[in-house]
Amino acid sequence: MNNFVNVILPIPLQQLFTYSITEAEKDFLEPGMRVAVPFGKSKIYTAIVAEVHQKEPTAYQAKDIFQILDEYPIITKKQLKHWQWIANYYMCSLGEVLRSALPSTFLLESETQVIKNKEFMLESSLTDDEFLIIEALEHQEVLPIQKISAILDKKRVLPILNDLLKKKAIVLQEEIIEQYTPKLIKYIRLNERYNDQKELGDLLEELSRANQQRNAVMTYFSLHGATKKPIKQKQLKEVSKVSPAVIKALAEKEVFEIYTIQTDRVNFKEATDSFKELSEFQEECYNELNKSFEKNEVVLLHGITSSGKTEIYVKLIDQVLKQGKQVLYLVPEIALTTQLIDRLQKYFGNKIAVFHSKYSLNERVEVWNNILNKSDKAQLILGARSSIFLPFSELGLIIVDEEHETSYKQFDPAPRYHARDAAIVLANLHKAKVLLGSATPSLESYYNAEQKKYGLVELNRRFGNVMLPEVELVDIKEGYRKKRMTKHFSERLMVLINEALDEKEQVILFQNRRGFSPIVECKSCGVSPQCPNCDVSLTYHKLRGELKCHYCGYHKPLPKICSACGNPSLDTKGFGTEQIELELQELFPNHKIGRMDLDTTRGKYGYHKIIEAFQSREIDILVGTQMLSKGLDFDNVSLVGVLNADNMLNFPDFRAHEKSFQLLVQVSGRAGRAKKRGKVAIQTFNPYHQILQQVTTNDYATMYKEQLYERHQYKYPPILRMVKITLKHRDYIKVNSGADWLYKSLYNTFGTNILGPTSPAISRIRNQHIKTILIKLPQDKSINLSKAVLQKIKNSFQSIPSYRPIRFNVDVDNY
Ligand code: ADP
Ligand code: ZN
Numbered sequence: 001m002n003n004f005v006n007v008i009l010p011i012p013l014q015q016l017f018t019y020s021i022t023e024a025e026k027d028f029l030e031p032g033m034r035v036a037v038p039f040g041k042s043k044i045y046t047a048i049v050a051e052v053h054q055k056e057p058t059a060y061q062a063k064d065i066f067q068i069l070d071e072y073p074i075i076t077k078k079q080l081k082h083w084q085w086i087a088n089y090y091m092c093s094l095g096e097v098l099r100s101a102l103p104s105t106f107l108l109e110s111e112t113q114v115i116k117n118k119e120f121m122l123e124s125s126l127t128d129d130e131f132l133i134i135e136a137l138e139h140q141e142v143l144p145i146q147k148i149s150a151i152l153d154k155k156r157v158l159p160i161l162n163d164l165l166k167k168k169a170i171v172l173q174e175e176i177i178e179q180y181t182p183k184l185i186k187y188i189r190l191n192e193r194y195n196d197q198k199e200l201g202d203l204l205e206e207l208s209r210a211n212q213q214r215n216a217v218m219t220y221f222s223l224h225g226a227t228k229k230p231i232k233q234k235q236l237k238e239v240s241k242v243s244p245a246v247i248k249a250l251a252e253k254e255v256f257e258i259y260t261i262q263t264d265r266v267n268f269k270e271a272t273d274s275f276k277e278l279s280e281f282q283e284e285c286y287n288e289l290n291k292s293f294e295k296n297e298v299v300l301l302h303g304i305t306s307s308g309k310t311e312i313y314v315k316l317i318d319q320v321l322k323q324g325k326q327v328l329y330l331v332p333e334i335a336l337t338t339q340l341i342d343r344l345q346k347y348f349g350n351k352i353a354v355f356h357s358k359y360s361l362n363e364r365v366e367v368w369n370n371i372l373n374k375s376d377k378a379q380l381i382l383g384a385r386s387s388i389f390l391p392f393s394e395l396g397l398i399i400v401d402e403e404h405e406t407s408y409k410q411f412d413p414a415p416r417y418h419a420r421d422a423a424i425v426l427a428n429l430h431k432a433k434v435l436l437g438s439a440t441p442s443l444e445s446y447y448n449a450e451q452k453k454y455g456l457v458e459l460n461r462r463f464g465n466v467m468l469p470e471v472e473l474v475d476i477k478e479g480y481r482k483k484r485m486t487k488h489f490s491e492r493l494m495v496l497i498n499e500a501l502d503e504k505e506q507v508i509l510f511q512n513r514r515g516f517s518p519i520v521e522c523k524s525c526g527v528s529p530q531c532p533n534c535d536v537s538l539t540y541h542k543l544r545g546e547l548k549c550h551y552c553g554y555h556k557p558l559p560k561i562c563s564a565c566g567n568p569s570l571d572t573k574g575f576g577t578e579q580i581e582l583e584l585q586e587l588f589p590n591h592k593i594g595r596m597d598l599d600t601t602r603g604k605y606g607y608h609k610i611i612e613a614f615q616s617r618e619i620d621i622l623v624g625t626q627m628l629s630k631g632l633d634f635d636n637v638s639l640v641g642v643l644n645a646d647n648m649l650n651f652p653d654f655r656a657h658e659k660s661f662q663l664l665v666q667v668s669g670r671a672g673r674a675k676k677r678g679k680v681a682i683q684t685f686n687p688y689h690q691i692l693q694q695v696t697t698n699d700y701a702t703m704y705k706e707q708l709y710e711r712h713q714y715k716y717p718p719i720l721r722m723v724k725i726t727l728k729h730r731d732y733i734k735v736n737s738g739a740d741w742l743y744k745s746l747y748n749t750f751g752t753n754i755l756g757p758t759s760p761a762i763s764r765i766r767n768q769h770i771k772t773i774l775i776k777l778p779q780d781k782s783i784n785l786s787k788a789v790l791q792k793i794k795n796s797f798q799s800i801p802s803y804r805p806i807r808f809n810v811d812v813d814n815y
Helices: 023-028 077-089 094-101 128-139 145-152 158-166 197-207 211-227 233-240 244-252 280-295 309-322 334-351 361-372 385-389 419-430 443-450 476-481 491-502 577-587 606-615 656-668 690-696 700-714 732-753 783-799
Strands: 003-008 017-021 034-039 043-053 113-116 142-144 170-172 186-190 256-260 298-303 326-330 352-355 380-383 395-401 433-438 455-459 470-475 506-510 519-522 539-541 546-548 555-557 570-573 593-596 621-624 637-642 679-684 720-729 754-758 768-778 807-812
Touching (some): 003 023, 003 094, 077 094, 077 385, 094 385, 113 128, 128 145, 128 158, 128 170, 142 145, 145 158, 158 170, 186 211, 186 233, 211 233, 211 244, 233 244, 244 256, 280 309, 298 309, 298 443, 309 326, 309 334, 309 433, 326 419, 334 352, 334 380, 334 606, 352 361, 385 419, 395 419, 419 433, 443 455, 470 476, 491 506, 491 637, 577 593, 577 621, 656 679, 656 690, 656 700, 720 732, 732 754, 768 783
Parallel strands (some): 298 433, 298 455, 326 380, 395 433, 470 679, 506 637, 637 679
Antiparallel strands (some): 003 017, 034 043, 113 142, 186 256, 546 555, 720 768
């Protein structure tokens, strides 16, 4: 009897591939182990074993595997099942899921480029083969694995390379090694003891003989009195002109305490804090959640901003950890969660593992292995959407925080999954519970709760009974007509900003666009410069004097004259965060302005630095895009201003209203969290818009009712499901004719439930012309059946030679 193995290759082909194995290999191999296999003429891939069996393939002669790469499975059976579900539901190949799911060091292949790790010290512990490879890499900086195989004259090189990776002797070229670690700024505060007048008097008396030290303490007082902000060590040194030794001496005497505002993320220490005692309302909510979990697998917690949801999560987490089970805590954007990590770390210490796509491959592999081995260091796993792929052995609870956030959805590349929905399936495999939390739940989730598919618990009070911020709508139509605007600021907003600054409070200003101004337009002929690769106007970035494409990254200097008419009359229209920042610098020259958007937060610690600066009150006014709405908690912000609410309301998307509501309520929630009631000012041309009215009264229920009515009327989710097909090709005529063919084939099955083919608002990106077709799947029809038909049609499409080169992307639940 011959033995075979079906493996998953990390490529976008639907089927599994069969290889032949020996009797001994059969006894050893298990699903979830890696094997090196030949593919095509000369390629080597790392593949994952899915099944060991004895059925000879009929269509082709099975090749032998090269070798086995693992001693035990690195992927669990539950993961394989989960990934199979993802591949089926989102209509992609298992190989595509594999690529997204595994850190690339796990998937070495002949094409992988290897370089020597510069920090590696040559040791005698290398084997001969290993030594040869390292030596070759001394001469040639980068080598594809194929070449290495030729150098050693061996086909079986992947285990050697895996060992070198483990020894940290080599790294993969795709890995951008970030050597930069955040420089932690040191702050100084006076020991609490000296809040006591007598103690302070004694201290000054004592220091009267140590002139320098006394000087340092006095300077501290004058700085602190003037700004009420935390005092940097550097600042104290500069103003007082004392030497570092003086400050050190004071710290040793425990007069000063030196501290940093944020602790580092990786080196978690022991837990330091006990849990906060829940308020009466939190306690009640916690009990309701537990009760709801008795009947439901998934529970939605609708709790207004600053109601203290996190503290409730903490109690639930603790409960599950005590049962010896793992908890997955999903967040929309890990880089924005330094505050949360800090908080959780105080409670759970080194039980926390953070999984982050910006971490180096080594760090990610470490987290992977810790989870796989059920290490104590990985009981509570915090991560963004891709952490649903981790090798959990025994999950007890998944928390999806801010479940309404669109960043849970992966749009490109496949698998185009929604982490919230995939998490629910994952939990099901583990018989774990799921908690969805949000102050502004997505319509789908609230609908599911209403349909009794999920449990629902509501928490309508802020912690400490701080009132929700007072939201004011500021009509700027009048302001512009009467020329009463100061740049982009209404009189009212200016008054409010000045009031807040006078009180030494901080301000957040929200503008939904980055850059200086979205478009440049010629005043003579009306033409605006376009991206040569995409069907879109270029955005002006003033600081660099550049026009930039936000879709493909193309950029060029701002031209002096209009390329269409030759007149020097290019003008800017609309406005973005960068322009607001510059205006603020002019209007408030004595205050520090900061900006948080994609352009200022690049790199691993980009966000970290800005959040830290704002938290330590180095920044008085922070301008930013929707990043500002994501779960940040600042205690000194009394005013949130929205510069223009209209452009998001008018966005051409069936969810524009829902999303605007969510965004505005969330940014408003950043005002006045800890102490007193905050203020929110929303500038708009249309203060009577129903969504804006609902934001002012925080009326989720009415928003939900009205929006759901519209979804019924116009047949949109959550009433039914949607699948979007995107076709792309350089040749417009080809794409067009392909789209027409596809529409006709789909029409036979789906009838009027298909929309299109249409050219999207931006119909060409990176020189690829785009056509989309939307399929609406009624809830009553079998979704699986519809997908099977769609898959068949896709196969026929791709069997037509002239259509084969057209990129065909399927996006299930494309919203
Ligand atoms: P949400 O996530 O609902 O917006 P948070 O959990 O961030 O709210 O809580 C808001 C603020 O209230 C935080 O600063 C938090 O530390 C504080 N807080 C919440 N619950 C408690 C509690 N039980 N005891 C003390 N402080 C609390
Ligand atoms: Zn472009």
